[in-house]
Amino acid sequence: MLDQSALREIAEIADKVGAWLLVDEVYAGLEWQGPRAPSIAGLYDRGITTGSVSKALGLQGLRTGWLICRDPTLVMDAVILRENTSEIMNIMGEVIAEIALRPDRLEPALQDACIAGAANLARLTTWLEAEPQLSWVAPRAGLIGLGRLPIGCDSDAFAKRLLGDPYRTFVLPGSAYGQPQHIRLGVGGGATVSLEKGLARVSQTLRDGSA
Numbered sequence: 001m002l003d004q005s006a007l008r009e010i011a012e013i014a015d016k017v018g019a020w021l022l023v024d025e026v027y028a029g030l031e032w033q034g035p036r037a038p039s040i041a042g043l044y045d046r047g048i049t050t051g052s053v054s055k056a057l058g059l060q061g062l063r064t065g066w067l068i069c070r071d072p073t074l075v076m077d078a079v080i081l082r083e084n085t086s087e088i089m090n091i092m093g094e095v096i097a098e099i100a101l102r103p104d105r106l107e108p109a110l111q112d113a114c115i116a117g118a119a120n121l122a123r124l125t126t127w128l129e130a131e132p133q134l135s136w137v138a139p140r141a142g143l144i145g146l147g148r149l150p151i152g153c154d155s156d157a158f159a160k161r162l163l164g165d166p167y168r169t170f171v172l173p174g175s176a177y178g179q180p181q182h183i184r185l186g187v188g189g190g191a192t193v194s195l196e197k198g199l200a201r202v203s204q205t206l207r208d209g210s211a
Contacts, residue, residue: 001140004037011044020074022048026065027142029056029110030117034140041068048074053097055143055188056113057106062093117143120187120195127199133206136185146174146182153209155180162205169201 002010007023014021023040028051040047052065067078083089099105121138128134128147136147149158155173162169174182183202187195 001031001034002037003034004043007037007040007043011040011047014046015044018046020046020048022050025049025051026055030114030143031141032118032121032139039068041070045070053100057100057109058113058188059097059100062097063090064093064097117187120193123195124185124187124199127196127203131203131206134202143188144184144186146177146179147185149174149181149183150206151181153181155183158205158209159183161209162202167201167205169198169205171202 002023011021021040021044025039028036039049041049047069049068050065053062054060054065067075069075069078100109121143125138128136133150134147136145139145149155155175159171159173161167162171172184174180174184177184187193
């Protein structure tokens with residue numbers, strides 16, 4: 001998780017070569033260690049900040065986000081690109097998102113998201129501590145981490161086996177991130193997700209694979 005000093009250092013490096021710097025803040029508001037860093041658009045002339053209501057607020061069905069930049073020409077280019085690649089604008093989603101982002105609604109919603117996310121991360125950590133065939137480094141922010149599989153266990157083969165009968169559970173193989181001996185573990189969805197059931201199936205697949 002980048003802090004303000006790290007962001008400024010990166011911005012200084014980018015500025016030396018006139019580079020644009022894009023920072024996606026889709027998980028902003030779900031920081032577990034340290035405060036939320038300031039947006040790069042406020043720190044750097046060529047900084048681009050993007051975000052959405054899909055993660056921290058759990059409103060992924062709205063398919064609504066934003067781009068912030070000091071350069072009005074770049075913003076207009078983005079608007080034109082969006083209009084040329086989206087046949088129908090999501091007006092209803094934008095209206096609902098605007099309501100969700102109002103200060104009197106946003107702060108309580110982020111607090112609820114933090115409580116639910118921290119609880120699910122604690123459940124996942126407890127399971128990992130008891131699962132001898134997996135390890136991970138807990139995320140400092142957000143709801144996703146990479147679990148390290150046993151030596152010799154390929155993530156693509158494991159994910160495919162886990163998706164089939166009798167497990168019927170989806171995980172993204174770490175090969176998607178250039179980490180073929182890992183699987184992506186996420187705990188989004190709040191308190192209503194069947195987290196224990198999914199984790200139990202992962203454990204069973206690991207045991208069956210090593211039997």
